Amino acid sequence: MPTPDVGNPVAAEPPAAPGRPPRRRPIAPPNPRFVDGSMPPDLRFAEGWTPHDPRFADASMPPDPRVTDGSMPPDPRFTEGSMPHDPRFAAPGPHPSMPPDPRYAAGPMPRDPRRLPLAEQPTEVIPSLLDEPAEQPREHLDDLFDDEYDDYREYEEYEDGDDGEYEGEYEDAENPPPDEAPAKPRRRRKRTLGWVAAIVVLVLFAGGAWFGYEKFFGYDDFDGSGQGDALVQVEDGDTTSAIGAKLTGLGVVASTKAFVKAGADNAALSRIQQGYYLLKQHMSxxxxxxxxxxxxxxxxxLEIRPYTQFDDITQADGKVTPGVFTLMSKASCATLNGKSTCIPVDALRKTVADADLKAFGVPTWAVENADKAAAKDKRLEGLIAPGVYDVKPGWTADELVKDLVHQSTGAIQAAGLGPQNTGPGMTPYQTLIIASLIEREAITPDFGKISRVLYNRLGKNMKLQLDSTVNYALDRPTLLTKPEDRDKAGPYNTYANTGLPPTPIGVPSTDAIKAAVKPTPGDWEFFVKCEKDGHSCFAVTNEEHNQNRILAQSRGAY
Known part of the structure; x- marks a missing residue:
């Protein structure tokens, strides 16, 4: 039979389960304080230590009159026969109405040793509660729990342990040394497994967090500079994210985030302008x-500046200033997957000559007059507004010209020219012609006065005598003309003809259109460039005009 647990006299060690090593329980050594008399007696219980209460001195407290004189009536509850008999206080033994208790059939039940009177219980091994520390180790507290949980603890330790590892310890626990208590089983293996499990959980959690980050915050990206060609259009107001989305759709980049992140600190990207851009596919x-x-x-x-005409201009030094036809042809050029998209100038000329102007978007007030042009390929002269245009590589000649005319029509109307807004006594198309003459003859500060000179001469049926119109037919810049050039016949020779030329002679600016609609008031009928910076001198009479010419020559203006 196992040795009783000395540290807990009221509980006995339960028998070991079959096939299972017994549980090791430490045996506490006897407390020397209770066996050798080393603890001094408690002074609180010494004779005469407690002071005497004066309230209980002889005759110090007056008697209660309710008790001494009989003035307090008796309590009827305690009078004889006033309270019914309680069957619970009947004679010992079971109530007749209850069946006999089988526990008493074999005789009286043995008394529980744990309920013995204090005097009968062994006290030499009970530790003093006054000398015990406030908190006890967890292992010691386990011994104070009810033994009904012991089987669970035994099973837990048995499962966590190794039979071979603790076999010797169990044998030693049954015969411990006389002066040394057996050590409790170590739980390092269990704690190690716990740490390993915690680390595994942390690794899995970190992996899941990284996967979630990559899923929601990561992005795909290609490597290298790509291959193949891709054409992307950046529109006005496109953000970096919008551009990245377009590039992703075209297969240029793997994801919008890859483009946005790469351009986060690129100032040039934030200033990118609308237009077409040729890139590669599968780029990082x-x-x-x-x-x-x-x-x-x-x-x-495609950039078209004011003053430009459809045909090229050859300068005095032999250099060529490209006209609208050449500019359109160059803007159409690109190489997509090894194939050129350039539109030849001749194809553009033929398109303008054969085009249905109304179908192309020419304003209604300009269609009839434009068809009267001496050369069919000059019908759109003056109807193209200055500005920067986006030409998509791969367009046909019809698509290019139609898009250019459509955008120019809106710009001309925005400049203030239309059927209800024209120059004094002029049609919209005539006003457009005057605007082109102003653009070729002067600088912006003099536009209003130049417009007034033209209106005054036209009003008096005077020849305009403009070098710009003569040189337009000759594809030359607006410099002085020679006498033989001025003698040549032609619809654009304003030295020989009265009135306006049949079409505009170039691209008028918005300022020139406004000056043609509303000229500066004045009586001037003559002007000449008299300053090297382009300013003109104005005169009312021919005599004043000749003096201005002499002044201009002396200044080297021409």
Missing amino acids: GVSAVEAITSPSARVGR
Whole structure:
């Protein structure tokens, strides 16, 4: 039979389960404070230690009159027969109405040793509660719990342990040394497994967090500078994210985030202009940002400046100033997947000559007069507004010209020219012609006065005598003309003809159109360039005009 647990005299060690090693329980050594008399007696219980209460001194407290004189009536509850008999206080033994208790059939039940009177219980091994620390170790507290949980603890330790590892310890626990208590089983293996499990959980959690980050915050990206060609259009107001989305749709970059992240600190990307850009497919985000911000990436850019005419102009030094036809042809050029998209000038000329002007978007007030042009390929002269246009590489000649005319029509109307807004006594188309003459003859500060001179001469049926019209037919710049040039016949020779030329002679600016609609008041009928910076001198009479010419020559203005 196992040895009783000395540390807990009221509980006995339960028998070991079959096939299972017994549980090791430490045996506490006897407390020397209770066996050798080393603890001094408690002074609180010494004779005469408690002071005497004066309230209980002889005759110090008056008697209660309710008790001494009989003035307090007796309590009827305690009078004889006033309270019914309680069957619970009947004679010992079971109530007749209850069946006999089988526990008493074999005789009286043995008394529980734990309920013995205090005097009968062994006290030499009970530790003093006054000398015990406030908190006890967890292992010691386990011994104070009810033994009904012991089987669970035994099973837990048995499962966590190793039979071979603790076999010797169990044997030693049954015969411990006389002066040394057996050590409790170590739980390092269990704690190690706990740490391993915690680390595994943390690793899995970190992996899941990284997967979630990559899923929601990561992005795909290609490697390298790409291959193949892709044409992307950047529109006005497009943000970096919008551009990245377009590039992703065209297969240029793998994701919008790859492009946005690569261009986060690129100032050139934030200033990118609308237009067409030629890039490669399958580019990394960094390569795409570098490519789209390089000057060579933009294609299809068509810039038409005021003063420009459809045909090229040959300068005095032999240099050629490209006209609208040449500018359109150059803007159409690009190489997509090894194929050129350039539209030849001749194809553009033929398109303008054969086009249905109304179908192309020419204003209604200009269609009839434009068809009277001496050369069919000059019908759109003056109807193209200055500005920057986007030409998509791969367009046909019809698509290019139609888009250019459509945008120019809106710009001309926005400049204030229309059926209800024309120059004094002029049609919209005649006002447009005057605006083109102003643009070719003067600088912006003199536009209003030049417009007044033209209206005054036209009003008096005087010849305009403009070198610009003569040189327009000759594809030369607006410099002085020679006598033989002025003697040549032609609809644009304003030295020989009265009135306006049949068509505009170039692209008028918005300022020139406004000056043609509303000229500056004045009586001037003559002007000549008299300053090297382009300013003109104005005169009312021919004598004043000749003096201004002499002044201009002396200044080297021409």
